Ligand SMILES: NC(=O)c1ccc[n+]([C@@H]2O[C@H](COP(=O)([O-])OP(=O)(O)OC[C@H]3O[C@@H](n4cnc5c(N)ncnc54)[C@H](O)[C@@H]3O)[C@@H](O)[C@H]2O)c1
């Protein structure tokens with residue numbers, strides 16, 4: 001199968017290698033000519049994946065139309081808040097029967113759309129041809145071919161199966177799911193919880209605090225997901241709890257790392273600069289807060305992250321307010 005990947009950052013480049021290792025011929029599109037030349041010349045993307053050798057069947061280009069030419073599967077890994085404007089100009093170059101795959105974990109500000117919805121609108125693709133891939137998938141571990149599972153979700157099982165077949169290999173094991181809403185919401189929301197866990201780490205708290213934030217974070221994700229008609233089982237699966245564990249535990253996570261800088265006293269601007277990658281939780285915290293308010297769902301950890309990152313409220317005061325909320329039963 002011919003495949004194209006949009007976005008030659010950490011995850012796009014890694015996913016191109018996943019597809020190639022599963023037998024696809026892959027065109028990797030990015031805006032950066034230096035990255036394309038390096039990938040084609042040396043098989044490396046040293047800025048985003050230092051020390052990794054890419055398969056020969058990954059070829060890079062800065063020409064989107066040539067990347068899309070003949071591609072039956074098109075995967076997109078770009079920053080969520082910019083993807084609509086980046087990909088829209090190429091709608092006409094997409095093959096009419098191509099399957100489109102979102103690899104992104106964010107919610108668009110303003111529209112509150114999930115990334116599969118943004119791609120569907122930008123490229124005029126029916127949901128029957130759209131899938132998402134999400135799970136405990138730290139790019140730098142997968143690029144080293146460490147054993148990993150993921151979820152491929154599509155409203156149409158046959159579409160999820162196409163993507164699962166195109167990616168499965170000796171180190172990458174996709175599970176299919178039809179709960180696109182639950183899988184995408186989980187992937188986006190866990191970034192906010194990872195920022196909160198990072199802040200707790202940076203403030204010097206230990207594992208009790210981390211476990212509390214993760215567990216109550218999952219309760220929050222599930223509460224909003226159920227209000228949006230997601231399926232409960234998704235949240236205890238790989239895209240839910242699995243990704244929450246990986247992202248909150250790993251120093252490789254940009255969201256976790258950004259939170260830790262904030263917890264140690266950095267400003268948001270400095271934390272973003274130091275983290276140096278796409279930490280989706282920063283803006284998605286605002287999108288999720290707005291979405292939750294629109295549906296009357298209580299999201300106290302998300303509210304706390306927005307207060308600390310975007311309203312300039314002192315961490316200690318926000319934490320004090322979180323703990324001072326009226327007590328309640330665990331399942332409420
Ligand atoms: N890195 C991971 O481990 C990982 C794993 C799973 C999902 N994701 C998700 O994948 C998405 C992309 O993350 P990433 O890690 O690849 O980010 P990254 O920061 O490593 O790469 C982003 C890429 O987007 C490009 N880009 C940014 N603005 C652009 C523009 N205006 N035009 C063209 N290209 C532009 C950058 O040049 C870069 O190549 C995010 O939603 C993230 O949550 C990341």
Ligand SMILES: O=P(O)(O)OC[C@H](O)CO
Pocket residue numbers: 105135136137138139191194243246247252253254255256278279280
């Ligand atoms: O580095 P992060 O925080 O964007 O997390 C990467 C992946 O989403 C982990 O599954």
